[in-house]
Amino acid sequence: MSTCTRKGTPDSEMEAACETKTPTLEPSSATQLPESTNCLTCSEDGRYLSLGHCKGLSVWCASSLICAAEWLQDRVEITSIQMTRMAETAYLLGTVDDMGVARVFAYHCEDIHLLHVINIMENINERSICLTFEVSEGADYGAASISCNGALRLEVYHFPLEAWLKELKVLLSQKQHSKSSGDVAMNWSTVAMVIKIKPLQIPASAAVDGPLEVLQTMDFLTHCLALDVDTSCSPQAFNTGIGKTKEANESPRRCTHHFLLPCGPNPGGSKAKSQPGLPVAVCVWWTGSHNLLQYLLQKAPKNKADVEPMPDVLWPNAKEILCSAVSRCTRYIAVGLQDGLVCVWDRKSASPLSVVPASVTDSPFSKMQFVDEGLVSADDSQTFTTAEVQLLVWCKGGAIHAVTTGRGTRSRTVQVTERPKHSGDLLTVTASVPFLQSLSLVVQRNGKMFLQDVVNKNTVCLLVPPTSHLVAAPCNPVYALNTKLQALLIKGEQDPSCSSPSQGGGQSQLFIFHFGESDIIKQYIVPPPVAPQQQEKLSFVTLEESCDLYLQQRALSVEERNKAISQTWKRLQETAETQQSCSKK
Numbered sequence: 001m002s003t004c005t006r007k008g009t010p011d012s013e014m015e016a017a018c019e020t021k022t023p024t025l026e027p028s029s030a031t032q033l034p035e036s037t038n039c040l041t042c043s044e045d046g047r048y049l050s051l052g053h054c055k056g057l058s059v060w061c062a063s064s065l066i067c068a069a070e071w072l073q074d075r076v077e078i079t080s081i082q083m084t085r086m087a088e089t090a091y092l093l094g095t096v097d098d099m100g101v102a103r104v105f106a107y108h109c110e111d112i113h114l115l116h117v118i119n120i121m122e123n124i125n126e127r128s129i130c131l132t133f134e135v136s137e138g139a140d141y142g143a144a145s146i147s148c149n150g151a152l153r154l155e156v157y158h159f160p161l162e163a164w165l166k167e168l169k170v171l172l173s174q175k176q177h178s179k180s181s182g183d184v185a186m187n188w189s190t191v192a193m194v195i196k197i198k199p200l201q202i203p204a205s206a207a208v209d210g211p212l213e214v215l216q217t218m219d220f221l222t223h224c225l226a227l228d229v230d231t232s233c234s235p236q237a238f239n240t241g242i243g244k245t246k247e248a249n250e251s252p253r254r255c256t257h258h259f260l261l262p263c264g265p266n267p268g269g270s271k272a273k274s275q276p277g278l279p280v281a282v283c284v285w286w287t288g289s290h291n292l293l294q295y296l297l298q299k300a301p302k303n304k305a306d307v308e309p310m311p312d313v314l315w316p317n318a319k320e321i322l323c324s325a326v327s328r329c330t331r332y333i334a335v336g337l338q339d340g341l342v343c344v345w346d347r348k349s350a351s352p353l354s355v356v357p358a359s360v361t362d363s364p365f366s367k368m369q370f371v372d373e374g375l376v377s378a379d380d381s382q383t384f385t386t387a388e389v390q391l392l393v394w395c396k397g398g399a400i401h402a403v404t405t406g407r408g409t410r411s412r413t414v415q416v417t418e419r420p421k422h423s424g425d426l427l428t429v430t431a432s433v434p435f436l437q438s439l440s441l442v443v444q445r446n447g448k449m450f451l452q453d454v455v456n457k458n459t460v461c462l463l464v465p466p467t468s469h470l471v472a473a474p475c476n477p478v479y480a481l482n483t484k485l486q487a488l489l490i491k492g493e494q495d496p497s498c499s500s501p502s503q504g505g506g507q508s509q510l511f512i513f514h515f516g517e518s519d520i521i522k523q524y525i526v527p528p529p530v531a532p533q534q535q536e537k538l539s540f541v542t543l544e545e546s547c548d549l550y551l552q553q554r555a556l557s558v559e560e561r562n563k564a565i566s567q568t569w570k571r572l573q574e575t576a577e578t579q580q581s582c583s584k585k
Contacts, residue, residue: 022459023462024461030466030511032507035054035508037053039080039478042480042481043091045085049061052080053077055077056070057095059093069111070112077098081095086106090106091108092104092106099129100119100129100131101117102117102144104135106164108168115164118157119146130147131254141279142159143155143282153198154198156193156197157192160189253286254286256284260294260330261277261279262278283333290316292333293313294311317343318341319338320337320338321335322337332345336358336367340357341357343355344389344405354411356405356411356413364396370391388404390403390404392430392454397419398427400415400454401413402414402454416454428476428477436526438453439521441479441488443471447471449463451515451521461520467495468495472491472492473491486515486516487515487516
């Protein structure tokens with residue numbers, strides 16, 4: 001029997017668990033992973049796992065953990081993978097390899113087919129590198145962040161799903177008819193680029209002076225964009241020293257994007273009908289920017305390819321954007337700004353839901369995420385009343401803040417975790433678990449894993465791997481959450497301090513933690529969130545319809561608003577009386 005001693009795991013974890021009476025959960029099963037597995041994801045329906053490794057990719061059955069299909073290619077190491085369902089028996093996979101090449105695959109009837117390569121290198125002097133690649137839920141669109149000769153752009157593609165599904169059926173029929181096990185040649189339908197977005201090159205001289213009420217809509221848009229570009233490129237925008245300022249100015253501006261579902265009035269009064277669950281726009285912001293920019297995806301293509309697309313909607317912010325998040329129904333867009341401010345925009349009312357000071361420390365925000373998103377309704381009855389959202393906001397120093405805000409409600413900010421004192425306790429993963437109420441999965445740099453209650457700020461359960469293994473690369477762990485099976489799948493590796501190798505010859509293992517088997521965690525299990533297409537009931541066509549609904553909701557919420565005003569005046573009077581009594585003393 002092998003003996004292991006590790007700093008922080010598992011002996012110290014077990015001792016800490018005994019001292020604090022924190023329950024522990026061990027993996028219920030494990031299986032061997034392919035060599036150099038770099039990424040792991042799970043389909044939305046929980047039926048399949050897709051793995052990217054040094055020889056290509058594999059698709060496994062999630063319940064049996066048996067490999068269903070493989071796509072193997074020499075010198076192709078997949079480093080990022082995404083899987084979404086495009087039909088009842090067909091799934092779309094988006095991947096990026098270590099050379100920055102993005103590909104689109106289809107998994108159908110236990111076969112993996114390469115449908116399209118996003119950035120084919122035709123000229124070595126103009127090689128484009130894909131930094132990120134995301135497929136929208138439902139597999140209708142894909143967005144790739146492309147870097148070419150130091151310039152960055154965002155390319156959004158529309159996938160011909162209907163044509164691909166027909167071609168997959170034809171290919172399956174040909175294979176069954178010929179009874180051939182080899183690949184059958186197929187000319188797949190081409191992918192159409194919807195829009196190419198680059199950092200705006202509007203000069204600061206384009207800013208329009210004068211009172212805002214005089215400015216036209218396009219003038220105001222140009223004015224905000226010009227000021228934004230000028231601020232992000234100026235040396236005064238960086239207060240971190242001369243060296244860092246030079247480095248920041250020379251580095252290309254990176255972009256963050258989010259797909260948006262139908263919600264609220266169509267920009268410009270467009271009467272185009274949209275399908276529920278199908279993205280209608282993409283929201284983009286660039287590093288150093290103050291503005292959120294929305295671009296429609298169903299707009300007719302330009303006659304000239306060199307014409308720069310202009311945003312259809314602009315959400316201006318007072319400070320520089322550091323991070324962003326979109327709710328599951330995409331009604332709410334949250335941005336983390338400089339100076340510890342969090343702004344939540346409501347797309348249905350086209351106005352800010354609230355602006356909350358979330359952090360008073362000097363550590364800037366690094367990321368944010370909506371929690372309990374299944375409880376956030378996109379129903380029209382909550383358009384202008386007490387809709388409430390919850391956010392988790394991470395600071396670069398390691399502290400985490402929980403923000404609860406809404407229209408007509410008092411915003412609340414609670415510090416969930418403080419800045420860790422030791423570098424080993426620094427959090428590398430804090431992911432909201434969709435099927436566990438108010439619980440987050442936490443992984444620390446030292447390899448410690450646990451479930452944390454973000455409301456009560458306590459550790460609910462420690463997740464302890466076998467004594468012979470550690471969490472692989474805890475600074476960037478490979479893991480996935482299966483909502484249907486209510487399980488965590490995470491990569492583990494042999495502990496080098498063990499005196500003898502465990503079964504499996506030291507190769508990486510996939511550990512499965514089934515949360516439904518623990519009595520402690522069962523009380524937190526909730527049904528899966530409602531699909532966005534089921535939440536969305538109405539998409540406004542004109543601005544008049546939006547105004548009519550606004551007036552209706554104002555009339556229905558008179559009592560609530562009067563009550564909120566009375567409470568506000570009462571708090572102000574109490575504060576004034578307290579200050580007067582203090583001044584007399």
